[in-house]
Amino acid sequence: MHDLYEQAEREPLNQLFAWSTTTRTGLRSELETEPPPGLWTKACRQADLCFGKDCSFYKDCYYQKAKAVEQQAHILVANHHLFFADMATGGNVLPFYKAVVFDEAHQVEDVATDYLGVEVSNYSVRYLLDSLMSQRTRKGMLTRLTNQGAEAQVAREMTDGLRLAGENFFLDLAGLLRREPALRIRRKNIIPDMLSEPLLELKDALLELKAESQEEEQEVKAFASRAQTLASAIRLNLEQGAEGFVYWAERENTRYRLVASPIDLSETLRENLFAKTDTIVLTSATLSAAGTFTYIKNRLGLDAPGELLLDSPFDFEKQALLYISPCLDDQQAPEYQQKFDEELKAILSVTQGRTLVLFTSYSQLKKSAVTLRAEMPGLGVLCQGEMPAYRLVKQFKGISNAVLLGTASFWQGIDIPGDALQCVVIAKLPFAVPDDPLVEARMEQLKNPFFEYQVPQATLLFRQGFGRLIRTRTDRGAVVVLDSRIMTKNYGKWFLRSIPKCRVTDDREELRKFFENIRRS
Numbered sequence: 170m171h172d173l174y175e176q177a178e179r180e181p182l183n184q185l186f187a188w189s190t191t192t193r194t195g196l197r198s199e200l201e202t203e204p205p206p207g208l209w210t211k212a213c214r215q216a217d218l219c220f221g222k223d224c225s226f227y228k229d230c231y232y233q234k235a236k237a238v239e240q241q242a243h244i245l246v247a248n249h250h251l252f253f254a255d256m257a258t259g260g261n262v263l264p265f266y267k268a269v270v271f272d273e274a275h276q277v278e279d280v281a282t283d284y285l286g287v288e289v290s291n292y293s294v295r296y297l298l299d300s301l302m303s304q305r306t307r308k309g310m311l312t313r314l315t316n317q318g319a320e321a322q323v324a325r326e327m328t329d330g331l332r333l334a335g336e337n338f339f340l341d342l343a344g345l346l347r348r349e350p351a352l353r354i355r356r357k358n359i360i361p362d363m364l365s366e367p368l369l370e371l372k373d374a375l376l377e378l379k380a381e382s383q384e385e386e387q388e389v390k391a392f393a394s395r396a397q398t399l400a401s402a403i404r405l406n407l408e409q410g411a412e413g414f415v416y417w418a419e420r421e422n423t424r425y426r427l428v429a430s431p432i433d434l435s436e437t438l439r440e441n442l443f444a445k446t447d448t449i450v451l452t453s454a455t456l457s458a459a460g461t462f463t464y465i466k467n468r469l470g471l472d473a474p475g476e477l478l479l480d481s482p483f484d485f486e487k488q489a490l491l492y493i494s495p496c497l498d499d500q501q502a503p504e505y506q507q508k509f510d511e512e513l514k515a516i517l518s519v520t521q522g523r524t525l526v527l528f529t530s531y532s533q534l535k536k537s538a539v540t541l542r543a544e545m546p547g548l549g550v551l552c553q554g555e556m557p558a559y560r561l562v563k564q565f566k567g568i569s570n571a572v573l574l575g576t577a578s579f580w581q582g583i584d585i586p587g588d589a590l591q592c593v594v595i596a597k598l599p600f601a602v603p604d605d606p607l608v609e610a611r612m613e614q615l616k617n618p619f620f621e622y623q624v625p626q627a628t629l630l631f632r633q634g635f636g637r638l639i640r641t642r643t644d645r646g647a648v649v650v651l652d653s654r655i656m657t658k659n660y661g662k663w664f665l666r667s668i669p670k671c672r673v674t675d676d677r678e679e680l681r682k683f684f685e686n687i688r689r690s
C-alpha cells in the first residue's frame with residue numbers, strides 16, 4: 170500500500186489511517202487538517218476503481234454505508250456539484266428522485282457549466298501517468314500487477330513516452346498563455362496534437378495486459394478508460410468538435426488546462442432537468458435583479474415557472490445605512506488607487522475595524538493591504554489567500570479592530586452574524602470581466618449584452634455582497650460603496666433597486682454619527 174505514496178505523504182497518510190479508526194463517516198470535511206494536495210485523491214473512493222460488493226472492505230466501507238442510508242432516505246441533501254455530476258454521468262451518482270429543491274439557485278449556471286464542459290490539464294495527464302507508474306518512485310499499477318510479462322513492459326515504456334509528449338504538449342500551451350492567464354481559442358488545432366494518439370495506443374496496450382484477478386482486470390479497464398477519456402477531451406478541444414461551446418485555455422500557478430464550456434445551458438437544462446423532473450424549486454436570496462426573475466429564467470431555460478418574490482425578514486431601514494462615496498467615478502484615472510485608499514482609510518477610521526472589504530481584483534486587494542498595513546498599524550488587516558478562509562474568519566471574529574480583505578468567493582461565502590461585522594465595503598460594482606472567454610462568448614449571443622447579461626449578473630453578485638452585512642434581526646451596520654458609478658451611471662439604478670430599502674447617504678459625517686449611535690446602544 171505504501172508503494173503508492175510519496176515519501177512526503179507518509180506521515181499525513183499515517184494520520185489518515187489513525188483518523189480512519191475513529192471517524193464514523195469517513196468524510197473529508199471532518200478532518201482537522203487538510204491532507205497535502207494529491208494525497209486525498211489517492212486515498213478517496215474513485216468510482217471506476219470501486220469493487221462494490223466484491224470488495225473485501227465492503228461491510229466496513231464508509232461510502233457503502235452512506236449509500237445504504239441514502240437509498241432509504243425520503244429527503245437527500247446534496248450539493249450542486251454532486252447534482253450536476255449526476256446529470257453529467259447520465260444519473261450514475263444519485264438515486265432516483267421526483268422533486269428537487271435548489272437552494273442558492275443563483276449558482277446553478279456556474280456549477281452546471283463546470284460539470285457539462287470538457288477539460289484536460291497537465292495535472293490530469295500527469296495523474297494518469299503517475300497512477301500507472303510514478304515518475305519519482307517508478308511504482309504504480311503497472312508494477313503492482315501479478316503478471317509482469319512483456320505486455321506490462323510495453324505499457325511502462327509507453328507511459329515514459331507519453332510523459333515526454335505531455336511535457337511538450339503543455340509547454341506549447343504554456344507558450345500560448347505567456348502573456349495572459351486565460352485565452353479564448355478561436356482556431357482549430359492551435360497547437361499540435363501529440364498526445365491523443367499515444368493515449369489511445371496506451372489504452373490498447375493496457376487492455377492487452379494479462380490480469381490475474383477480477384480486481385486487476387477492473388483496475389486495468391478503469392485506467393484504459395481514463396486514457397481514452399483524456400484522448401477524447403484533447404481531440405474535442407483542439408478540433409473544436411462540439412457546437413455551442415466556447416474553447417479556451419487557462420493557467421493557474423503550475424496548472425495549464427484546455428477547456429470547452431457550454432455557452433448557453435438553457436436548452437440542456439430544459440431538456441435534461443426541467444422536462445424530466447416533476448417538481449423543481451429554485452430558491453435564493455438573490456435570484457431576482459431589479460425586482461424581476463427575467464435574467465435567471467433566460468439563463469436557465471425556465472419557460473413559465475410559478476414565481477414568488479419575498480421581502481427580506483430584516484428591517485433594513487432601521488438596521489442598515491448605505492453610504493456611497495461621491496468621489497470615486499473614474500477608475501481609469503492614474504490617481505484612482507491613491508484616492509481609493511484615502512477613502513478606504515477614512516471609512517476605517519470611522520468603523521475602527523469590524524469591516525469586510527470586498528474587492529473585484531486580487532491585485533487591487535494587495536495594493537490596498539500594503540497601504541493599510543503601513544498607514545493604519547492599529548488595525549488587524551487580514552487578507553484572503555494568506556491563510557484558509559475559515560481561519561481568516563475565525564481570527565476576524567476574535568479581534569475587534571480587524572479588517573478582512575477578500576475577493577471572489579468572499580462576496581458569497583462569508584457568514585459573520587453579530588457585532589463582529591458592522592461594515593461591508595464594496596470596492597467596485599462587480600461586473601464580470603468582458604474579455605473572460607466564457608463571458609465574452611455569452612455576451613456575443615445577446616442583442617444587448619450589457620443590459621441582458623453584465624448588469625443583471627453584477628447586480629446579483631452586488632446583492633450577495635450587500636447581504637454579508639445583516640445576518641440576524643439584531644445586527645446593525647453600514648454598507649459602503651466606493652464606486653460612484655452607482656449614482657452617476659444610468660445602470661446604477663438596477664443595483665439600487667435590487668437591494669432592500671434603507672437609508673442612503675453620501676455624507677461621511679452621517680456615517681460617523683451612525684457608528685457613534687451603534688457604539689452607544
Ligand code: SF4
Binds near residue numbers: 214218221222224230
Ligand atoms: S467498496 Fe471497497 S473499493 Fe469501493 S469505495 Fe468501499 S472500500 Fe473502496
